[in-house]
Amino acid sequence: MSLNAAVGPRVTDRLTSAGTRFTPSRRRVVDALLAAPGPVTPAELDRMLDGAVPLSSLYRAIAMLEEAGVVTRTHDPAGVILIELSEWLAGHHHHLVCRSCGEVIDVEIPHDTEMGIRTFIDQIAAEAGYAVTGHRIDIEGTCRSCRRA
Amino acid sequence: MSLNAAVGPRVTDRLTSAGTRFTPSRRRVVDALLAAPGPVTPAELDRMLDGAVPLSSLYRAIAMLEEAGVVTRTHDPAGVILIELSEWLAGHHHHLVCRSCGEVIDVEIPHDTEMGIRTFIDQIAAEAGYAVTGHRIDIEGTCRSCRRA
DNA sequence: AAGTGACATGAGAATGGTTCTCATTGTTAG
DNA sequence: CTAACAATGAGAACCATTCTCATGTCACTT
Numbered sequence: 001m002s003l004n005a006a007v008g009p010r011v012t013d014r015l016t017s018a019g020t021r022f023t024p025s026r027r028r029v030v031d032a033l034l035a036a037p038g039p040v041t042p043a044e045l046d047r048m049l050d051g052a053v054p055l056s057s058l059y060r061a062i063a064m065l066e067e068a069g070v071v072t073r074t075h076d077p078a079g080v081i082l083i084e085l086s087e088w089l090a091g092h093h094h095h096l097v098c099r100s101c102g103e104v105i106d107v108e109i110p111h112d113t114e115m116g117i118r119t120f121i122d123q124i125a126a127e128a129g130y131a132v133t134g135h136r137i138d139i140e141g142t143c144r145s146c147r148r149a
Numbered sequence: 150m151s152l153n154a155a156v157g158p159r160v161t162d163r164l165t166s167a168g169t170r171f172t173p174s175r176r177r178v179v180d181a182l183l184a185a186p187g188p189v190t191p192a193e194l195d196r197m198l199d200g201a202v203p204l205s206s207l208y209r210a211i212a213m214l215e216e217a218g219v220v221t222r223t224h225d226p227a228g229v230i231l232i233e234l235s236e237w238l239a240g241h242h243h244h245l246v247c248r249s250c251g252e253v254i255d256v257e258i259p260h261d262t263e264m265g266i267r268t269f270i271d272q273i274a275a276e277a278g279y280a281v282t283g284h285r286i287d288i289e290g291t292c293r294s295c296r297r298a
Numbered sequence: 299a300a301g302t303g304a305c306a307t308g309a310g311a312a313t314g315g316t317t318c319t320c321a322t323t324g325t326t327a328g
Numbered sequence: 329c330t331a332a333c334a335a336t337g338a339g340a341a342c343c344a345t346t347c348t349c350a351t352g353t354c355a356c357t358t
Contacts, residue, residue, distance in 0.1 A: 020334075020335090021325085055337095056338070059315095059317070075228050079230055081228055096277055120262050125245060128245055128254065130247070130292055133248055134290075136285075137285070139270050139273065139279070139284050140284060140285065141274055141279035141281040143277075143278065143279055144279070170305085174306080175306095192344085203308050203309075208345060209346090
């Protein structure tokens with residue numbers, strides 16, 4: 001998959017308001033993330049980009065994109081850094097995580113279920129004095145191929 | 150809080166079936182985790198234990214306890230390792246995470262809501278060919294004191 | 299009670315992913 | 329065109345975590 005035409009300008013806007021620009025390296029990173037079925041590690045990004053972006057630049061591109069709100073950093077259960085496009089680009093979704101091989105894929109939840117979840121989340125957070133900014137749901141399990149093995 | 154009387158024997162059993170034993174260092178780690186209001190980092194554990202367990206031993210104790218299923222390793226949004234007691238000891242719960250200071254506290258969800266969540270989780274996982282082993286819900290927000298600041 | 303073997307510990311070295319430094323290159327604005 | 333500034337790339341630095349190995353401790357046998 002190549003860089004979706006609708007995404008470019010929106011990312012550019014974000015970076016512009018962050019006082020920076022959408023350079024080739026950053027474009028490559030966003031492009032790779034669009035092509036991925038879920039969050040990826042920096043090492044995987046490096047592989048996907050076939051070393052086109054040196055590690056130091058890759059990490060910096062990730063940091064810049066994160067600061068601009070274009071990508072988000074999460075972690076798999078084993079602690080590996082995972083990068084993915086932010087919700088406003090990738091849509092709200094959750095993760096299915098394989099405990100065995102570490103694979104992470106995006107999944108969506110029915111809208112009404114999502115609404116129900118938000119209701120109790122807001123309640124619980126309010127009780128604790130938290131202002132909610134988001135939520136994550138990770139479904140942990142064993143993927144098809146790991147179950148076979 | 151000191152080591153709950155009911156916990157000791159159960160942990161001992163677990164470690165025994167893992168072919169190892171509940172040594173003083175490991176006891177200290179479990180004790181500290183019981184005293185914490187949520188998951189803690191190895192560094193925090195070290196502080197809580199006031200250096201009583203050298204870092205290398207601390208990490209090893211954590212690894213052993215994890216292997217025996219006594220503790221679980223997760224991560225805060227910034228990627229820091231967080232250790233907590235496993236569900237069979239701490240009960241099923243979820244996390245309220247402060248995006249600003251990194252604080253993580255345990256929260257419980259109404260039983261019927263939890264049931265509803267499991268239903269769709271099982272569905273989604275089945276579609277993807279995953280065998281579900283658990284799930285995590287992190288509510289992200291800003292805690293009371295960080296909001297003031 | 300002493301011996302024995304296996305497991306646990308502690309100090310420090312090694313590792314490796316991530317971040318930092320700095321000289322260089324590229325880009326934008328006047 | 330050129331001055332100012334941002335981005336890049338190579339490698340060094342950093343630091344949390346893991347590994348190594350010599351030593352200490354425990355449980356079990358006789």
